[in-house]
Amino acid sequence: MYRDRAARFALCAAAAAIWTAVAAAQSIEPQPPQPSVPAPTVLADARKLIDSGQPAAAIETLRALDDRADPQVAELLGVGYYHANDAGRAIDTLTPVVQRLEPGSLERREAVQVLGLAHFLAGHLRESIPYLEETRPFLPDDIKLAYALGMAYAQTRQPAKARESFARTFRIRPDSAAAYLLAGEMMNRLELEDLAEAELKQAIRLDPKLPEAHYVLAQIAIFRSRLDEAIELLREELAINPAHAMALYRMGDVYSRRLEWNAAIATLQQSLWINPYFSGPYILLGKAYGRTGQPASAEQMLRRAIEYDPNNKSAHYLLAQLLQQAGRAEEAKGEFAIAERLQGDVK
Template sequence: MSKSFELASLIFFPIAVSLSSTAQVSSKTPAVSPTATAEHAASLAENGNCSEAVPLLVKSVAHITDKELQKRSGLAGVRCATLLQQTGPLLDFVRILNQQFPHDPEVLYISVHAYSDLSNHAAQELAQTAPNSIPSLEMDADANELQGKWDQAEKDYRKILEQNPRYPGIHFRLARLLLSKPNPPADFQDQAKKELLQELEIDPANAGAEYVLGELARQASDFPEAIQRFTKATKFDPSFADAYLGLGMSLLAEKNYAEAVAPLEMAVKFQPGNPAAHYGLATAYARTGRKEDAQREFALQQQAADRTGNQGAPNPQ
């Protein structure tokens, strides 16, 4: 081996070792903790640097153990994601906040605004991209109903049926609209019944349509039909409290007191704060000889009435 080679080895070997050691040290550099990342990201957000803050908050917020910092980071994330109109991160921040801080007033407040902003953004996009689509017409109809613009809402629903005569739910909404108008036509109940029957042709298991038909029959003192309609409604939707109440009151009107007990018990189960349900059940108990149960239900009816200001004692006729 030449002396020049030996000299080169002596010079470069320490350098190679040094470089190798530096590389090993670099590879073992500890990662930045989620807490430190969140602190930095929250500060960025609070200083208005949302575009830099959001990606850091997305990575760190779910892994923070400091609850105060986690809440601060989540709230900052919601505000920034809303400002930047970043739907994915916004939903993630709201979900984490509600999981980690259930019933927290501040979290609930910002969640309301977040979902409202998402709703408004989606509505605007729908109106801009597909203004004549059925979902867009539905949205317009809903808004018109809420504002009491009954005629315009009806036009929207009719346009939907022009596009798809068997689109589910529209005949039911037309019936609801007819029954809600402050100055309906003289035959509004007949028109509503026609719409509901058309709805059932499209959707035979529509519990809402059966229920409204039952109410119309009960108001007309056609209790056999009311019983039939309410019974179907409870079968299609076993948690339909108002349908159980309507069924029980119709059975009371037909003097089928024993049969009225079961649906009225269900009505009380699902709506324990409804005075009418307690009144109906108390009446059924009284007429079937269950005096103590009747007294208890009458007392509960009075307590519920005191809370709501409604006596809830409809006449079973």
């Protein structure tokens, strides 16, 4: 669930950033008044309201016009809905009129752009792609647009197009090992593990010493409970980059899952020597020390984890259990209460 929320947040942030970049690049202004426009002054006023962050007022102004069937009025009304965070009405308003706007006009470009972003934000990824693709020639070097297209392609299971878009985002060749690695990273974030594995394995075929590729494959193996495979992949990553603190942490995690506490302790300590500011290894060390009869060391590790991450529910809960086992009931009660409160915050 957390990964899904993070992915959705990233998509929304990308869409907002694309709008800012595209609008600035196009400097969209109303076209000179045409005879068919019933109230050019009203259109100009509505545009100013949208540009000044008052889309609701712009919508009210445009809805007051008698001829809302006019494509230029409908176009600006759709833009207003988009800026008012009403993607559904933006789509409903712009879809019937986009083909009626003059090809190549700024209004047509804006309508296409907003339709792409509105579908994107509404989760209609497949529908967003043609509009975003039509916008791309106007902004061939815009990395935010390339990123959004890459995310849409990935989630509609078009890995080759996704890889090409991500490569454009990061200014690398789409047939390079680095491009396959980046595509695999992004697809893993989106929980598309099967696509991610294929990309990452091709990255390793192209460059067996490519940093990070084995590590991401190991993350997928851990997620799927293929622990022996994960250990081998992490060893390969550490052979390439022995200072990879997160690879050491993940290896400690695997050892913990296999109840190999001494191996876990050694590996997690190595991770902390490289990066002492991440709470994860401290939590696992607290658990490992507790399971090997070292309560003082366990308490020290868990309190250090809380120092770096005060809102970590697991750290407070494990510390509460440890204190309870030591007969320190009042202290344990306080930690259990914190853990329960944090659990409520998560919900």
